[in-house]
Amino acid sequence: MTSTKPIEILLVEDNPADILLTEEAFEEAHFPHRLHIARDGVDALAFLRREGPYAGTATPDVILLDLNMPRMGGLEVLDVLKVDDALRNIPVVVLTTSRAEGDIWRSYNLHANAYIPKPVTISEFVDVIKSFGTFWFATAALSPKERP
Secondary structure: OOOOOOEEEEEEOOOHHHHHHHHHHHHHHOOOEEEEEEOOHHHHHHHHOOOHHHOOOOOOOEEEEOOOOOOOOHHHHHHHHOOOOOOOOOOEEEEEOOOOHHHHHHHHHOOOOEEEEOOOOHHHHHHHHHHHHHHHHHHOOOOOOOOO
């Protein structure tokens, strides 16, 4: 990776096992990052809008978004994010167990930047996170957090 500044990542995930696996995969990927966790779409929007306990939090450079969550699912979050002027430029990568064509189509229709079905094995998951890091933080140019 070319940058030593930690990348701010918001993981929106309700499954404790998947959160732990994602944390471990990011540690094994060895790129500077700060992983923030929101356990559903309602918490994710509060985090992004810096409401309540999230006042003063960093704006994420990228969002990893699960689809199937309580209170507000990932597709609903995408729908809100992509029409909000302050949030729509944050890249959103759907990371979910769903391989349903309808979920993939709807995610892209709601302007997700990528759709990644969750791998089955830990080693595959680590490989996906390493590829994710290489692409988003060494290859792609992320949107500036402030307008020039």
